[in-house]
Amino acid sequence: MAIEGITETGQYLTFMLDEETYAIDIRQVREVLDFTEVTRVPRMPEFMRGVINLRGGVVPVVDLRLKFGMAATEKTVDTCIIIMEVIIDGNTALLGALADSVQEVLDLEPDQIEPAPKIGTRLRTDFIRGMGKKNEDFIILLDIDRVFSAEELEGVQETERQPAPGLETSETLL
C-alpha cells in the first residue's frame, strides 16, 4: 500500500537514534560531519544544541533525540552531524541534526513504504512520512520540514525565563 506523494523509487539516508532506524530523503541531505564542539546559544530550548562553524558559516545544530523525547545524545566515535536543507518560514536554511550513527543510503520502492501507524511509535505521527520496510526491519521516514517547522523550532518546551536578580536589586538601590 503506497502513500500519497511517494510514487517513485526514493533514496534515503538512514541513521540510528536510540537503537531505532530513521531515514530522511537524500535530496535534503547536504553532508555528514563528524561530531564537533557545539557552541550553546543561551535561553534556547534544550533540544537546540547550539551552533557550529561550517567552513566559515554558522549553522544551528539540533539534538533529534531530545526533540523526540529521548535522552540527550552522548558523544561516541559514531556520533555524527547530518547537515540538511530544511524550509523554515519559506526560506531554505541549513540545519545540523545529531545522530548516534549514520548507516547507509537506501533505495526504497513506493510499495516498500507504508503509512505511519496511528499508535505504537514514540514520536508524533505528523513527523512521520511513512514506514519503510527493509527485510524484516522497519525504518521511520521523517518529514524533516515538519520536524523543523518554525513553530517547532520556537520550542513548545521553551526554558523558563530566568529572572535577572542583578537588575532588580540594583533598581531598588539606585
Added chain:
Amino acid sequence: MDVQRQAFKEEAYELLAELETSLLELEETPDDMEQIGRVFRAMHTIKGSGAMFGFEDIADFTHNVETVFDQVRGGSIRVTRELVNLTLSARDHIKDLLDEGGGADEIKANGIIVSLRNLLVQDDADEEAEAEALPEIVHAEPAVPGPVVTCRIRFRPAPDIFASGTNPLLLLNELREMGECSVTAHTEDIPPLKDLDPEACYIFWDIILTTSHGTNAIKDVFIFVLDDCELTIDIVDDGERVVDGAHPDRLGEILVRRGDLSDKHLQKALESQDRLGEILIKEKTASRAAVVSALAEQEQVKKRIAQRKETAVSTSIRVPADKLDQLVDLVGELVTVQARLSEKAATETDADLVAIAEEVEMLTGGLRDNAMSIRMLQIGTTFSNFKRLVRDLSGELGKKIELTTTGGDTELDKTVIERLKDPLVHIIRNSIDHGIESPDVRKAAGKPETGTIHLKAQHSGANVLIEISDNGKGIDAEVIRQKATEKGIIPIDADLSEREVLNLIFSPGFSTASKVTDLSGRGVGMDVVKNSIEALRGSIELVSRKGEGTTITLKLPLTLAIIDGLLVTIGGDYFVLPLASVDECVELPRNRDEKRNGRNILNVRGEIVPFIRLRKEYGIQVDRPELEHVVIMETNGKRVGFVVDHVIGGHQTVIKNLGSAFKKARDISGATILGDGTVALIIDVNKILDF
C-alpha cells in the same frame, strides 16, 4: 538592450531626484535662473533618452513640461507656486511611468498636461500651434532601440546572382532606409566588353552604414542571398568611442584593415612622403621656429587630453549593489582567515611567518576599511527626500513648516540608510502632525508662525547620531504618564524620571493620538520605529520640553557587517560585546564578592554600578574562576556591569546571522567565528536589560 533600458531608468531616477530638489529650491528663490536651467535640462534629458530607449510615453509626457520650462527659461512664464506644484506632480507621474512601465494613471496625466498647456503664453498663436503639433513630431521620431553603430559592409554577389532573380540594387536601397549610408561600387572586375557575359554580375559594393538597428538587421536584409554572395560586416565605430581627442582612423589604416593594401606598402608610401612641417620649411613658407613651437603646442594639447581622459575615467563608475555586497562578504571571510593566521603566527617562532602575518593583517585592515567605505553613502540624499514630504504634508494640514538640515555629508552604510528611511518618515510625520502647531496657535504662544524641523547628522566614534528636532509644542510628560498607567504599561506608583516617562512612547501599544488622522496615529506607534532602529543595532532617545519642542536622537552603527568587539569568556564559551559601548573593565575577586551578601552592585571610584552575572543569566554551570572580571558598558545612558570570567581583548567581529532557527534568541544579535574556528556569540547588550 535591457541593460541600456535599465541604465536609462537609473539615470532617470537620479534626474528626478535632482529635479525635485531644484524645484523645491526654486519655490524659495523663483528667479534663480540656474535652477530653472537645471529643471529644463533634467526634463530635456529624460525626454531625449526616454525616446531613444523606447519609453515613448515618458518622452511624450515630459515634452509638455519641457515646453513650459523652455518658456520659463525665456522669461515669458514666471515661476509660481502653482507651476512648482504642477511640475512636482508631473515629476511624480514620470516616476510612476518609470516604476510601472506604462501602467500609470492616465487621467491624472492628461489633467497635468492640460494645466501645463494653460500656463503657456496664450497670445502667441504660433506657439500654441506648436504645442499642439509637437507631440506628433515626438511620435514621428524613430524609437531607437539600440546603440548607434557604424558598419562597413562588403557585399560581393556571386556572378550568377541575376539568375536567381535578385536585384542587388533593391538590397542597397533597403540598407539606405536603415540610416545614413554611403555606397561605393567597385567596377574594377568588369572585363572588356568582348569577354563580358551580360547575365553575370561583376560589381561588388562597399557600404558604410550608420544605423541603430544592429548587425542582425543588416544580415536580415541579405537573408535570401546569403548563399549567393560574400558578405562581411565589420563594425568600424561602436558609438562608444570618446569623441574628444580621438580622431577617426587614417586613410592608410582603413585600407590596411580592409585588406586592400598591405602594411608594408603603406609604410613605404608613408616614408616617401615628407612630414608637413618639413615641407613647409623646405618651401620657406614657415620658419623652423614657428613649426617647432606649433609642434610643441600640439604635444602639450595631446598630453592634456590624455590627462583629462584619465580624470574623466576616475570620477565614478556605476556598480550593481549586489556586487558590493559580495565584495564585503568576501572581505568578511578574509578577515576571519586573517585572524586565524595571526593566531597561528603568534604561537610560532618562525620570524618570517610572523612578519608575513603582520603584513597580511595590515593589508586586510586596509582592504576592510576600503570595502566598507565603498558601501558608504551620504545621508544628504535621504534628507532632501524629506523636504518634499514636509512641504506636501504641511500644506495639507495648513501648517507652516520649514525643514533645515545639517551634516548631510555624513556617510553611513548603504543598508543602514535604506532601512533608516521608513523610521525617519514616521518620526517626521509625527513631528508635523503632533509636534508643530498651526500658525495661529504658534502666534498666540509668541512663537514665529513658521515652525522648524531640523535634521542633523554627525559622527560620534563608531556611531552616527541623527537628530530630528522640532520647535513645536513638545510632549507633556504628565499626559504620557497618565496614558501609560491607563494602558497598564507602568504601575500607578512607578517611580520614573521625566526622561524615562517620555521614552515610554516607544513602548508597544502606546499611541497618544486621541484622534486618528491621515498622517499618523493609526496605532502603528513609535514602538515600530524603535524596533526598526534596534534591528539596525542602533538606539533611540527622546528629549522634550513642553512648549519648546522635541528632539529625537538616533544612534546608529556605521556599518552592519563588521563591528569592533570585546572578546570575553564565560565557562569556556566565547562571547563578544560591542566595544563601542564598553566603558572600562574592572576585576571582581571572589573574596570581595562574597562579602557583598549577594547584592549585585559595585563601587567604581565612588560611583555605584549595578552588574549582571552573565553566567547566571545564561545558565552556564561551569565553576567560577577565583578572579572574575566586570565589563562596564554604557547602555541607554546608564552604566551597567557584566560579569565574565576572562576578558581576552579586542576582536574584529564579522557578524554572521544566526538564522531563522534562532529567531527567539533576542539577546544574541549574531555569531562570529574566531581564529581557531570556534563560534562566539555576539551579545546585544540593550536586549539583555529588557529581560
